[in-house]
Amino acid sequence: MQPGTDAPAATGPWPGLAERVTSELAGSLNLHRTALRLLDLLCPAFADWAVLALPELRTGRLVLHGGAEPSATTPATSRVDRETGLGHVLTAGRTDVLHVGEAAETGLDTMIPHAGLRAEAAALRPADVAGVPLTARGTTIGVLILVRAASRGFPAEDVAVAEQLAARAALALDSAQLYEDRTHVASVLQAGLRPPALPELPGARIAARIRSAAEHLDLSGDFYDVLGSGDDWLVVLGDVCGKGAEAAVLTGRTRQSIRTAAYFDRRPARVLTALNTVLYEADASRFVAVVCVRLRPIGDGSSAVASVAVAGHPPPVIIRAGGSIEQIEATGTVAGVLPDLAYREVDVRLHVGDTMLLCTDGIYEARGAGDFYGMDRLAELLPAYAGAGPEPLCEAVEQDVREYLGGRPHDDMALFAVTWGR
Numbered sequence: 001m002q003p004g005t006d007a008p009a010a011t012g013p014w015p016g017l018a019e020r021v022t023s024e025l026a027g028s029l030n031l032h033r034t035a036l037r038l039l040d041l042l043c044p045a046f047a048d049w050a051v052l053a054l055p056e057l058r059t060g061r062l063v064l065h066g067g068a069e070p071s072a073t074t075p076a077t078s079r080v081d082r083e084t085g086l087g088h089v090l091t092a093g094r095t096d097v098l099h100v101g102e103a104a105e106t107g108l109d110t111m112i113p114h115a116g117l118r119a120e121a122a123a124l125r126p127a128d129v130a131g132v133p134l135t136a137r138g139t140t141i142g143v144l145i146l147v148r149a150a151s152r153g154f155p156a157e158d159v160a161v162a163e164q165l166a167a168r169a170a171l172a173l174d175s176a177q178l179y180e181d182r183t184h185v186a187s188v189l190q191a192g193l194r195p196p197a198l199p200e201l202p203g204a205r206i207a208a209r210i211r212s213a214a215e216h217l218d219l220s221g222d223f224y225d226v227l228g229s230g231d232d233w234l235v236v237l238g239d240v241c242g243k244g245a246e247a248a249v250l251t252g253r254t255r256q257s258i259r260t261a262a263y264f265d266r267r268p269a270r271v272l273t274a275l276n277t278v279l280y281e282a283d284a285s286r287f288v289a290v291v292c293v294r295l296r297p298i299g300d301g302s303s304a305v306a307s308v309a310v311a312g313h314p315p316p317v318i319i320r321a322g323g324s325i326e327q328i329e330a331t332g333t334v335a336g337v338l339p340d341l342a343y344r345e346v347d348v349r350l351h352v353g354d355t356m357l358l359c360t361d362g363i364y365e366a367r368g369a370g371d372f373y374g375m376d377r378l379a380e381l382l383p384a385y386a387g388a389g390p391e392p393l394c395e396a397v398e399q400d401v402r403e404y405l406g407g408r409p410h411d412d413m414a415l416f417a418v419t420w421g422r
Helices: 017-026 031-042 085-092 115-122 156-193 244-264 268-282 375-385 390-405
Strands: 049-055 062-066 073-075 096-100 127-136 139-149 204-211 222-229 232-240 288-298 303-311 317-319 325-327 346-351 355-359 413-420
Touching (some): 017 031, 017 156, 031 062, 049 085, 049 115, 049 156, 127 156, 139 156, 204 222, 204 390, 222 413, 232 355, 244 288, 268 288, 268 303, 288 355, 303 413, 317 375, 346 413, 355 375
Antiparallel strands (some): 049 062, 049 139, 096 127, 127 139, 222 232, 232 288, 288 303, 303 346, 317 325, 355 413
């Protein structure tokens, strides 16, 4: 029988067992539950004792499932020899049947690489041990270790049934293992793409909000970051081309490029020039809109200079402590589509109580029942929150946009606010 193919249905004492293995394992993508259900189907009807030996995809560590306590999971504690027993079944992909007499553990030593589990199997001596390869899609992904007391043994027809059962189970186990591994990889990548925790900025209060278009994925093409130390900080807000997973990957590359550039030079214009070069050389079909603001206190810290540069992104809006609104006049080409771009910085002064608001186009281009949310609507909302601080301001803007959307689909949205003075 070729690996992964279906043998004829089992006959004899176990009619329908192969079909039960197929049907009852097919719906699970949880590796532990799949292994547990398989062991439950096999013991004690087909074998007196059973263990699954499965190497982990990420680490290669051999993990043993089952034994006297079917729900138990434990790593192998003994070395596995590739030339004998379990190691040979894993490498050769062929069944090995051993007889274990009353006075020796020969065979158990090579087939069961765990002292506690060996002791459980040894209690059945004299016994026969079958190591059956679990082969799926042409690859041996593990071994099904079956033990029967000597009165039962493993006649040739039962070995054939065991191989059929293992072949059917292997597909379900492989699918569950692949699913868990990919889920782990996705969660690790997703964790690395989540917005960073906001630091404490001397002389300023900051807040941020981000909402993904694909909220069920918790991945966004919008991002923010805060870099720096002492009295020199860089605030970054950006919007990458696209949505969902592909946009999130580009977000990660963009954030890392900005962090690297800012490590050497925090001038916003220089940071954007470096980012443009990296993205253009990597893939000219993808672009990023970014706004960079460098914050530095002036004199005794009662005010600060904000140096602003933008790459295809709306410039920040300033809400003065008295309630007036100022739009910073800054322009620049999106990063990643043209070579050799240079960006220009604009300096503005922030006094105590002034707030600078940065937002991506998912805010002002949010489409409600009639039209876009728009910058005019945003400008009408902001004066009421003069002096309120960054957190209430971000919360108010996000809430107003969500109400305007009325439950309709939206683009990624991000807000970042800086209020000078603590």
